[in-house]
Amino acid sequence: MYVAAKGGEKAIRNAHALLAKRRRGNENLPSIGLDQIAAQLTLAVDRVMAEGSLYDVELAALAVKQARGDLIEAIFLIRAFRTTLPRFGSAQPLDTARMLVRRRVSATYKDLPGGQLLGPTFDYTHRLLDTSLDSSEIRSTESSSGVAEGAASSVARSVAEIMPRVTDLLGEEGLIEASPADDGGEPFDITRAPVSFPVDRATRLQTLARGDEGYLLALGYSTQRGYARSHPFVGEIRFGDVEVMFEAPELGFEVNLGTVQVTECQMVNQFKGSTEVPPQFTRGYGLVFGQCERKAMSMALVERALRWQELGEEPGAPAQDEEFVLSHCDNVQATGFVEHLKLPHYVDFQAELDLVRRMRSEHETEMKEAAE
Amino acid sequence: MSAMPAITYNFAYLDEQTKRMIRRAILKAIAVPGYQVPFAAREMPMPYGWGTGGVQVTAAVLGRDDVLKVIDQGADDTTNAVAIRGFFEKTARVATTTSTREATVIQTRHRVPETPLREDQILVYQVPIPEPLRFLEPRETETRQLHALAEYGLMHVKLYEDIARHGHIATTYAYPVEVAGRYVMDPSPIPKFDNPKMDDCPALQLFGAGREKRIYAIPPHTKVRSLDFEDHPFRVQRFAKPCALCAATGVYLDEVILDDKGGRMFVCSDTDYCNTRQEEGHRGEMSGASPSRQPFPPRGEGAEGGALHLSPPGRDRSEAAGEGASGGEVRP
Numbered sequence: 001m002y003v004a005a006k007g008g009e010k011a012i013r014n015a016h017a018l019l020a021k022r023r024r025g026n027e028n029l030p031s032i033g034l035d036q037i038a039a040q041l042t043l044a045v046d047r048v049m050a051e052g053s054l055y056d057v058e059l060a061a062l063a064v065k066q067a068r069g070d071l072i073e074a075i076f077l078i079r080a081f082r083t084t085l086p087r088f089g090s091a092q093p094l095d096t097a098r099m100l101v102r103r104r105v106s107a108t109y110k111d112l113p114g115g116q117l118l119g120p121t122f123d124y125t126h127r128l129l130d131t132s133l134d135s136s137e138i139r140s141t142e143s144s145s146g147v148a149e150g151a152a153s154s155v156a157r158s159v160a161e162i163m164p165r166v167t168d169l170l171g172e173e174g175l176i177e178a179s180p181a182d183d184g185g186e187p188f189d190i191t192r193a194p195v196s197f198p199v200d201r202a203t204r205l206q207t208l209a210r211g212d213e214g215y216l217l218a219l220g221y222s223t224q225r226g227y228a229r230s231h232p233f234v235g236e237i238r239f240g241d242v243e244v245m246f247e248a249p250e251l252g253f254e255v256n257l258g259t260v261q262v263t264e265c266q267m268v269n270q271f272k273g274s275t276e277v278p279p280q281f282t283r284g285y286g287l288v289f290g291q292c293e294r295k296a297m298s299m300a301l302v303e304r305a306l307r308w309q310e311l312g313e314e315p316g317a318p319a320q321d322e323e324f325v326l327s328h329c330d331n332v333q334a335t336g337f338v339e340h341l342k343l344p345h346y347v348d349f350q351a352e353l354d355l356v357r358r359m360r361s362e363h364e365t366e367m368k369e370a371a372e
Numbered sequence: 373m374s375a376m377p378a379i380t381y382n383f384a385y386l387d388e389q390t391k392r393m394i395r396r397a398i399l400k401a402i403a404v405p406g407y408q409v410p411f412a413a414r415e416m417p418m419p420y421g422w423g424t425g426g427v428q429v430t431a432a433v434l435g436r437d438d439v440l441k442v443i444d445q446g447a448d449d450t451t452n453a454v455a456i457r458g459f460f461e462k463t464a465r466v467a468t469t470t471s472t473r474e475a476t477v478i479q480t481r482h483r484v485p486e487t488p489l490r491e492d493q494i495l496v497y498q499v500p501i502p503e504p505l506r507f508l509e510p511r512e513t514e515t516r517q518l519h520a521l522a523e524y525g526l527m528h529v530k531l532y533e534d535i536a537r538h539g540h541i542a543t544t545y546a547y548p549v550e551v552a553g554r555y556v557m558d559p560s561p562i563p564k565f566d567n568p569k570m571d572d573c574p575a576l577q578l579f580g581a582g583r584e585k586r587i588y589a590i591p592p593h594t595k596v597r598s599l600d601f602e603d604h605p606f607r608v609q610r611f612a613k614p615c616a617l618c619a620a621t622g623v624y625l626d627e628v629i630l631d632d633k634g635g636r637m638f639v640c641s642d643t644d645y646c647n648t649r650q651e652e653g654h655r656g657e658m659s660g661a662s663p664s665r666q667p668f669p670p671r672g673e674g675a676e677g678g679a680l681h682l683s684p685p686g687r688d689r690s691e692a693a694g695e696g697a698s699g700g701e702v703r704p
């Protein structure tokens with residue numbers, strides 16, 4: 001007798017048990033602690049917080065562990081958790097001029113108020129595999145810890161100061177377009193309301209901020225290769241800690257909710273000017289949770305490209321196409337829909353199979369008739 | 373690090389505010405049949421494209437006394453149906469069933485049950501791409517306008533080109549329908565065989581697209597017409613043979629490959645319908661055969677209990693419905 005196996009439920013259970021086992025790996029080795037992930041895989045944790053749109057180092061570390069290091073899966077875990085959280089209000093706009101700066105570089109000025117601060121960066125490292133990392137590092141070597149402490153104190157020095165942004169300096173001369181003032185309105189929340197095109201700049205930035213790093217990197221790259229060229233300069237990249245202030249209506253004053261680490265990129269781009277506006281520089285803006293410079297820079301390039309209409313530029317490049325760029329930048333959406341092709345489609349395939357067979361038999365008949 | 377606080381979830385996962393927002397979208401969708409209502413779809417703990425829209429609609433309409441059935445490809449035991457049913461068992465603790473008759477809410481992917489639905493039932497469809505015009509016009513800004521103006525010429529041109537090229541319309545699933553004489557609607561990727569079941573259906577039909585953030589509806593007893601031409605009326609697939617297990621005719625069949633020599637059989641895609649008929653004593657041509665070897669034993673790590681493969685008896689080609697199994701198409 002024909003029996004369609006009812007394996008679904010048991011198979012799922014077994015597959016998940018196997019997954020748990022594979023995630024744990026060799027049980028003779030100690031399990032990785034979340035504190036180790038948070039402390040040593042910082043940039044992975046940062047990316048998960050940025051694209052997961054949730055600033056929580058501990059949960060992000062847990063997600064990285066649970067996802068076996070698959071960062072998109074980890075981002076997905078964070079998003080699915082985030083969606084269950086109540087929303088109690090909007091914070092005050094972050095004041096990045098008051099950032100506790102851990103890194104700050106400008107490509108437009110050799111020296112500037114506040115100075116350049118290299119900070120923790122892969123830049124200028126030689127990408128040579130360091131086999132010394134293979135042995136378990138108990139402590140960093142004497143000399144490098146001395147250097148690190150020196151660096152830390154130089155950071156401490158900049159705490160109290162307000163470090164003006166390069167774009168503020170350019171703005172004083174009117175050389176760059178003004179940053180639009182805060183209108184005090186409640187910002188649109190793409191996680192709480194459906195987006196309808198065309199969207200305003202804030203919604204665009206919000207969408208890009210949680211967009212996939214790789215996708216934005218490729219689109220940003222394309223603008224450098226002639227597809228919506230915008231002659232960008234890195235006015236400034238800064239990374240550090242900023243305070244999140246919240247004004248509770250029932251209190252009537254601002255309270256400090258804590259600090260978050262963010263990377264901000266101000267891209268300075270050429271603009272020829274128009275009949276109303278004299279030639280001046282324009283802005284492309286990127287802001288990302290954690291230290292994610294690649295993402296912040298890519299975001300700034302794409303953001304600038306998307307402003308073509310407002311600046312009277314020629315459209316036509318992929319990075320300028322708002323609906324295309326924004327509809328496809330979310331990796332949780334993208335991975336879900338691409339991977340859903342794994343699900344059974346045999347009902348539809350059956351319908352297509354039937355059609356192809358019918359068309360083939362019609363084709364055969366026609367060929368025979370033609371031959372006769 | 374300190375111990376993490378326990379995480380708890382609301383009934384049917386979504387918070388009440390979100391459910392209210394979804395219900396408002398559903399009410400609007402019912403008021404304007406076939407119109408795609410944007411809604412603030414939430415991120416769900418299953419991937420986009422795997423039923424997040426249907427799950428949100430189900431979560432919003434589900435009450436504690438409901439009896440839930442979940443099918444994928446017509447079957448209750450396909451892995452994704454099992455996973456979604458398990459999700460609601462866990463988060464809403466509602467009763468579940470595989471019986472179409474017992475269910476009050478049925479979430480489906482790609483099929484409409486064969487058993488006629490009743491007025492006290494809700495059918496929730498999972499929708500991947502809600503926009504019927506999407507593959508003719510990729511831009512939402514454009515398609516919204518086309519719907520507003522009821523400008524469906526593009527769709528008719530596409531169907532007409534099919535006829536010019538193939539002699540018939542080459543759309544076999546997700547076949548577009550006109551709802552209540554106004555909006556052209558994507559019925560989700562159900563085979564067009566199921567389209568006639570949507571017309572004048574006593575049950576409320578709700579459609580949820582999570583990734584695309586759209587909800588639409590067909591209220592009970594609404595006119596649903598599959599697009600066609602006077603000289604090329606809408607037709608549905610007809611199968612030449614009855615179900616090999618329950619001998620049902622006029623139902624949608626799955627083709628099951630039996631061996632590597634071209635042997636195949638056709639069985640009901642709707643497993644509840646097929647099982648019920650077999651329990652009632654209906655017998656198909658292959659239901660009495662003796663058990664046989666498993667041609668495709670499960671293999672690989674974790675394969676134990678993982679027999680997702682079908683285990684039919686060996687059959688040679690002559691007895692199975694092969695090419696030409698299609699009985700062509702008939703008017704519904």
Ligand SMILES: [Zn+2]
Pocket residue numbers: 615616617618619620639640645646647649
């Ligand atoms: Zn059957």
